[in-house]
Amino acid sequence: MVRIPEHVAIIMDGNGRWAQSHGRRRTYGHYIGSKVVDDITKAAVEFKIKYLTLYTFSTENWKRPKSEVRFLMGLLKSSLKKKRKLFKDNNVRFNVIGDVSVFDEIIQNLLMQLMDETKDNEAVVLTLALNYGGKLDILRAAKTIAKRVEDGELSSKDINEKLFEAHLYTANMPDVDLLIRTGGEKRISNFLLWQAAYAEFVFFDKYWPEFTKEDLWQAIEEFSQRKRRFGGL
Ligand code: IPE
Ligand code: IPE
Ligand code: MG
16 A cells, blocks of 8 residues: 655756756756646645645745846746646645745735635645745744744743744645655755655656656655654664
8 A cells, every 4th residue: 555645845856957958948948847847736636645845946046047047937927827727627725935025026916816716725735935945944933933032922931843833934734754856966955954854755867847747656655665763663
């Protein structure tokens, strides 16, 4: 019997290298990669994964050439505009983590609309990590808690794991069970640092635009065979 992880998080890496290996511009890889997101969202519903979290744009990705960042923002806008039907037909609840206040108003409005329209859907919670960094997430929680202590709402004695987690972007989400990274690199790149503390990692050498539903299933099968001890015996 296969055990389905409740929360799958994916570092969708390798778009640029995939495109270049086909003699195309990096941006073409992002375009094809954005289509794979839809296939994997549907597969998550089919496999009964409850939470799917996709690393879409990191707090470090602003370091890229302006032209690539501009392309990614345009792609985000145009693909968000097309998501309504996918979410409705597949009963997907849409969610975002990260500091989206830096995005243009049109993107922010699209994000809010999609979250609001899908809030009663229950097949899967699809979370896009946008301008997300694990360090940002933890620092932001620490600052919010510090402010609440300053304001006398909380005492420093009240700070524990549960309280801390409630101040992360992922409040109300379970920890990551399975973390997948495509594109051959074996690192976390500032993704869900706190939430992946006991995640099982599965790496793929293939690039994100080549990732399929069958690959996702293979990762789940591999997850299923791992013995998770959480520090116990
Ligand atoms: C992942 O693919 C997408 C983003 C980080 C936005 P990359 O753009 O990192 O592609 P590679 O890793 O350079 O091939
Ligand atoms: C991680 O990929 C970020 C996303 C997939 C959004 P990167 O390509 O930015 O990571 P590094 O630079 O290889 O660590
Ligand atoms: Mg990369």
